[in-house]
Amino acid sequence: MNIFVVEDDDALFAALKKGLEAWSFRVTRPDDFEGVMRSFLEQQPQLVIMDVTLPKFDGFHWCREIRAVSKVPIVFLSSRDHPMDMVMALSMGADDFIQKPFHTDVLYAKIQAILRRTYAYGEEQVNILEWNGALIDxxxxxxxxxxxxxxxxxxxxxxLITLVKSNNVIISRYDLIRKLWEDEQFVNDNTLTANITRLRQKLETIDLADAIVTKKGLGYMAITL
Incomplete structure (x- = not known):
């Protein structure tokens, strides 16, 4: 079971990692603190431990971002002792708020209780794709x-999904039309052109219009910008 620890204090992270691994958890960490969501989506953890004070964006920001796409349990660890910090964390969807310093046995007991409560009826998977900094639900x-x-x-x-999942491989117009027909979306060549145009217009509103490339005489390709 994977626990994703968002903590910028290297010494505390090392201590948490050692303790959690002793309890047979796998422990992962963001590659960097500007790409917390990217790492979260790649790791798909079963629980998140989140500090409040972090570089760039605070833990409340990342809690809100994670809650937009997942119901994974989130436990805050913080040295802050103001009641409003706890209220804010819980109101944003956190499952618990533990003040530093804390006893590792208490943390373990809380994690076990949350995991039992959350996954008693089967584990939910994050059904999200990350593409060029955007999230596809x-x-x-x-x-x-x-x-x-x-x-x-x-x-x-x-x-969009067909192109993104092709991993920078060109998909011909014929293949797109055939796949749409297989999905009972009965389109012809003109309809496909209209759909591609509308898709690009919508992607332009989030600065991704250039991520769908036309390869003349070959088809279309989703690229990484």
Whole structure:
């Protein structure tokens, strides 16, 4: 079971990692503190331990971002002792707030209780794709960045997912039309062109219009900007 620890104090992280691994948890950490969401989506942890005071954005910001896409349990660890910090954390969807310094046995007991409560009826998976800094919600058919969420039609969403999952491989117009027909979305060549145009217009509102490239005579490709 993977616990994702968002803590910038190296000594405290090392102590947490040692203790959690002794309890048979796997412990991961963000690659950097500006890319917490990217690391979270890559790791898909079963629990998050979050500090409040972090570089760039605080823990409340990242709690809000994670809650937008996942119900994974979040436990705050903080040296702050003002009641409003606890109120803010819990109101943003955190499952617990533990003040530093803390006893490791208390932390372990709280983690075990939260995991039992959360996963008693089966584990939920994060159904999100990260692409060029945006998040594609596979359940809701939307794409969002930090500022805006964009709704896509069924055809637009199908085209986007097909291209993004192709990993920078060109998908021909014929293959896109065939895949849409297989999904009972009956489109022709002109309809495909219209859908691609609308998709690019919507992606432009989150600065991703250039991430769908036309390869003349070959088809389309989603790229990493």
């Amino acid at each position: 596979l359940n809701r058919g939307v794409i969002r960045n930090a500022e805006k969420e964009v709704d896509l039609t069924k055809n637009e969403f199908f085209i």
